[in-house]
Amino acid sequence: MEDLRETVIIPVTASELYSKVSDLNEDGYRLVQACCTKVSEGFEIIYSFDKEHELLNLKLTIPEEEEIMSITGITWSAFIYENEMQDLFGVKFKHMSLNYGGHFFKVSQPTPWNPKN
Amino acid sequence: MSTITFLILFPLLSAIALLVLRTDAARGVIVKVSATLIAVASIYLAYQYFGIGEEYFDFANETVNLGMTVIEVLLAIMIIYLGIKYKKYLASVLAAIQTPTMIWFEVKVGHHIHVTNNLYVDRLSIIMVLIIGIIGSIITVYALGYMKDFQHHHKDQPDRRPFFFFIMYLFLGAMCGLVLSNNIVWLYFFWEITTLCSFFLIGYTKTEEAINNSFRALIMNLLGGVGFVIAIVIMGSSLGTLELNQLIMMGMFGVPAVTYVAALLAFAGITKAAQMPFNSWLLGAMVAPTPTSALLHSSTMVKAGVFLIIKLAPLLGWQSLAGIMVMMVGGITFIMASFAAVSQSNAKKVLAYSTVANLGLIVACGGIGTYAAVWAGILLIIFHAITKSLLFLCVGTAEHNIGSRDIEDMDGLFTRMPKLATYMIVGISAMFLAPLGMLVSKWAAMKAFIDNGGVLLVMFIAFGSAATLFYWTKWLGKMVAIMANRENIQSGVNKDENFVLSTLTILTVIVCLIFPLISKTMIVPYLIKAFPYVDPKHMILALSSTNMTIMVIMLFVLIVLPILFFGRTNKKIVPIYLAGANLGDDLTFRGAMEKEVPVSLKNWYMEGYFGEKKMNVIGVIATVVIITGVFAILLGGVL
């Protein structure tokens, strides 16, 4: 029961994210989700991966203006999460394979989770 | 008699004049005057022999025969030369077989056979002459404006219009000769001229595709020509006559050799009428400028083939192998070409397949060979000639104005070019809808098939009509789509073209209205003559007079209804439903990623079901099997 709630969170840096995700993908991990939290130092992005019910979380903390590598090249299904982060937070991604250009969620104000932008 | 001579020779004179006088103005005058004269002459011919009905002319003249032979040799040399020049050796070989055989026959046998009646007029040839004289010449008028635009659009190509018009008029003359000759050798002569003319017309643009296709047409027609020659040889040597009416007479009395002649002539007819193994030449001919297509496929060339078969109809039917061959080939062509048309989006190809299909129907009617079937066949010839030329010319005009001959690009034509769209709608409706022409004949054909054609032909016509319905309505749908916010470009249409199109449209409607009259005064008398063994009192036509009257009334209603009601609505006009994403102009909707996506409406083609290739392969195999089978049996009978 207890280990169920144990959350494995591995911090990563923006530069090693891509290779790490790539490794995980080759290992047979699938992307569960990616989620962004607005924290004072910028964005905290958690990528979750799963392999046979084992969950692995990568936590990436970046300053707001930093552009990070899109992982859609590795797992295409990440386009949903990346577009979401782009629309709601204003996280910048490089080389997205399917970029809705801010029209994934049409919101009345741009990047509502990060009103400064 | 003089009218006949005029009809055959005058086009030739005009042709030479057109070749010599090369200015636009002169050409315009000559074409318009000649066209009028030919049309008037053909009407005069009809008037002249209206009461007489049938007359044969003794026009025995050795010089004419000699002249024909000389021209034939020249033509053969020309074909052989062209064949070698363009490396199409098969054409040369065929010509090299055909003409020497013919000359050998002339010298050896033909010379000794006395031909009493070289020319003749009967009601069928009057009908044909009217079609050639009116529709054919009106097409040449259309060609004036069209070719001007054509050269304007294709600046890179040399202006060979004098030659073009020369060939066209030559063609008209040859066609008149063809339908008026009773001497089979003369018939053959004109037959060969039309072959060659079509070769030049198809190859007009001299692009590689055009040359290939023109040679394909040539080779296939020469193949038919070979059959023709053999038929003449057999006819001359074993029947001892060269007269068509004699041949038919002998056939009715059951002279055995007639079967071979009929089969070979029917074979020639099948090639010329672009029936199934040979349909590809007609499709290839679509590379030519549109007036050519209209001329070749609606009123002349292919009509020569079906004319011959209809003429021979009394010799065909279930009792003769030739008849079975002809009706099966026609039936298969009808169904396969109709199916293939479903998968086409190029308007000219649709028209081409539809032409092939309709010719198939006529051929099948001829093959059945009963008076009811022939009645249907002749009606089909009339309606098809008018309607198809209208449609071909409409497509030509559309092509020059919207820059495409693809049906898909014609959407909303009703908004963009209302007049042209109306012509086309009339033309399309006339091809398959109830009170209009083609359906009447289809109906008659169906009745004839049920009575005499056997189950298979009934199935062919049932399924073929279903496909016909599909592709025509599909096209019709494109025409009628109303796109509120598209610009009207009708004014860009050339005056000559507009005149021709409206005339043809009116003609279509008029012929549909008066077809019972045509049937009564022209077709039925012909049938009584052609089928002397059928008691005229018992000649029950496929359509009872009640039905004809109803059809005419319906058509009248259909003309009146739009005049009274079309577009008269005071309802509020609202935008179309686009799942809540209409951007307001009915032409775009808000798509994914906030893009403005144009509303595009495209038809169905069902490539997987009715793919052109598939249908052609099936059709060609089936018809080749039938034709070779029939000839094998015939040959077996000889040996």
Next chain:
Amino acid sequence: MSYVTKSPWLIHYDGSSCNGCDIEVLACLTPMYDVERFGIINTGNPKHADIFLITGAINEQNKAVVKQIYEQMPEPKVVIAVGICATSGGIFKECYNIMGGTDTVIPVDVYVPGCAARPEAIIDGVVKGLGVLAKKKEAMEKGLPIDTAKGKEKEEA
């Protein structure tokens, strides 16, 4: 005697609801509630519809859509806001992407409360809507402007 009340066809659009009301709207069509007893058909096509059932609140995305569907419905027509979200924005009222209830975009004739609105409530709402429909039809026949039939527009917007 007007037939609008005997055969109200409806169109249903999900503004930004949670599905709860939507499935209850659908449940109305199914054997237990069977609104076809009243001649109600879920047409799905605004051009055939008399009653516009809208569930969920309005947001930036669907504002134009709702408006367009409403405009494409022929008169007389009635808008029924089903569920709390459609009536007032409900629990999502404070969300950044929610503009409010249906009445922020189009005039609403009947409000059906409930989270989720029960099928019974929806039936009650439709019955109420029929009354409005009949009135609108009457106004239409008299040539009065139809929106005045109810005499109320969106004031707060």
Next chain:
Amino acid sequence: MAAFKIGKVVLRSLFKKPATLMYPVVPRKWEERTRGHIDININDCIFCGICARKCPTNAITVDRNKKSWTIERMQCIQCTHCVDLCPKHCLSNENTYTTPEVEKVVDLHVAPPEEPKPASDDTNKDSVEKKNA
């Protein structure tokens, strides 16, 4: 032959009584727990305002001075959170729902000015006013 699999069900249904509840001809019987609408026994209310503060949709307003408890019926999501939190247990969940209206319904409950009398349904009803939003 696996066609017509549903035939049995369909034909049986044809001759059976339909499953339809026939609402509104036959009124619906509600379960005891059915979350219909929130009711208040205004006499017990101390106007502490917890319900108003904790209401997820801010449907409840409590005015301590006017001694009024107002609920916007078209806002309430019947989560019964207020019922759970009410220190005096004067809020209750009733199993009948607010009827659909052409206007947004707001129910205003004002405590009677005097000292609370023994509560009865009639007094409640008298103190309820309906007004338009």
Next chain:
Amino acid sequence: MNMTIIISVIAYIILAPIVGGLLAGIDRKISARMQGRVGPSILQPFYDMFKLMEKEAITVNKAQDFYVGCFLFFIIVTGGFFFAGLDLLLVIFTLTLASVFLIVAAFSSNSPYAQIGAERELLQMMAYEPMVLITAAGLYLVTGSFNISDIINPENGMAIKFLPGIFLGFVFILTIKFRKSPFDLSMSHHGHQELVKGLTTEFAGKTMALIEIAHWYENIFLLGIVFLFIANGTVWGAVAAVVVCLVTYFIEILIDNSYARMKWQIAINSSWIVAITLGFINMLVIYFSKFVL
């Protein structure tokens, strides 16, 4: 004789929409019961129609109304011809004309859903047309006439005796013509569809009402063809024919409620196969017995 024709045509024009509407109402009631519901009143189709008449007059373009009007007109004419005992082929071709008008009306709207609906309707027409023509041919072979007044002739007996295959084939395509599941591809009277309302998406108000009425006419006319198979000119024959019509209608309702909507491939394949097998074999048998034996 002429009098009876006039009477039957007038009776058709007046009664067909009433009977057709009632049948539609019964259909909806029975369908509802099959689905375990109470269902609407039997008069519901009439309510719907009158309501549509009362709705605001809207259209998407000025041409549509004309086409729909022609559709209704020619459907009535079709039935009129039929009940006047005219040529069966004439009747079929007029029906085709009417259907084409409906399709053209849908095409003219330039709306994608209506257009795909029209396209599908066309496809369905292509699917059932052969069988309809074969039906006419079969009746002709048996009775020696295309005239409906001659087909119902005591001398001929019941056509169904010779045409069981063609009868079954015709009932098969009736599913398409009645727009019943599994072949309600182009538009369906109920249920959701990927094409919204398909063919009828862009028709509203009165226009839609006209289409409804036309469908009632059409249904009666189609049942009339079923009638032809049984009727033999006698009273009991007519009664039997009416009973068979009703049974056929009930079977269609049952089929409607027992099948998923098929795709167009199945629609065209199956109806062509039915036409080829049932129709062709039946015709062959008749030919064989008539001309060979």
Next chain:
Amino acid sequence: MGKRTIIPFGPQHPVLPEPVHLDLVIEDETVVEAIPSIGFIHRGLEKLVEKKEYTEMVYVIERICGICSFGHGWGYCLSVEGVMGVEIPERANYLRTIWHELSRMHSHLLWLGLLADGFGFESLFMHCWRIREKVLDIFEKTTGGRVIFSVCKVGGVRKDIDEATLKEISSVVDGMKKELKELADVFLEDYSVKNRLCGVGYLSKEDAAELAAVGPMARASGLKQDMRLLGHGVYDKLGFEPCIETAGDSYARCKVRIREVFQSIDLIIKAIEMIPDGDISVPVKGNVPANECVVRLEQPRGEAFYYAKGADSKFLERMRVRTPTNQNIPAMVKTLQGCDLADVPMLILTIDPCISCTER
């Protein structure tokens, strides 16, 4: 050939009650390409954590979706309980499991009905929904709501089910088996249904893994992936084994869900047999500590993901819900390519889309 037609599919479309837009590029009737556009019902409710206390937030989270409402409530509670380190009573766990499985039944029956409607089988739709009402009656009786229950709270559940009612539930769901069997036969054996389902929308095991499909979508392609195996609730005690099919087409997805309905019935009956007495909740007081917790729960539609981050206040700093549909959209887009237009509604349905879940 230039014969491509682009039609808008949605936002308003009768097939789907929910607004979703697809640009369908079709050739004849074959879909060449489908470009999804979502966001029509985006509300942004995750951001309400800033305005609603964690105890109120459960009512918001429940209303992410009216179909999987209970699961969302449970997932939220689990994640907050995880952050706060709260242990809930065993009876509450049982009750949650029972409600969750009932939700699954109702959701799957709803889906089966919609699927039947999607392929134009109206009577089947009606009968599915008729049976479904029985489950809704149980909800009405036990929670007071038909679709939104509001019974889950941080620390347990709000309402208990008494012994008699539990027995009744057990007999009701057991009694449903017979009727369900009849309808399951139609779905699994009827010619016309099989014709519409078999081989349509094939998703290979590799693709399913690659596109990270979840729930029945993944299980129908042969992936053994069911979050109930993780041990939330009392599934481990009930001896749960996931239903796996390997065909990967719509038929397999339908079969997985039908099997799951029967499985749910068994699980419910077993859970009712085993349910212990005791409290149904523990009191939870105080702020949410600055901690993180990730919870994954098997919703009827598949794996849902909850991430809660506390900030030592009554308000959470971040509440993230990733719903199964969200994860299945790539797989849906993939299966849509090359299908028939007539299959589009069905293929959208086979992922059992919950757009309100996806967009929150």
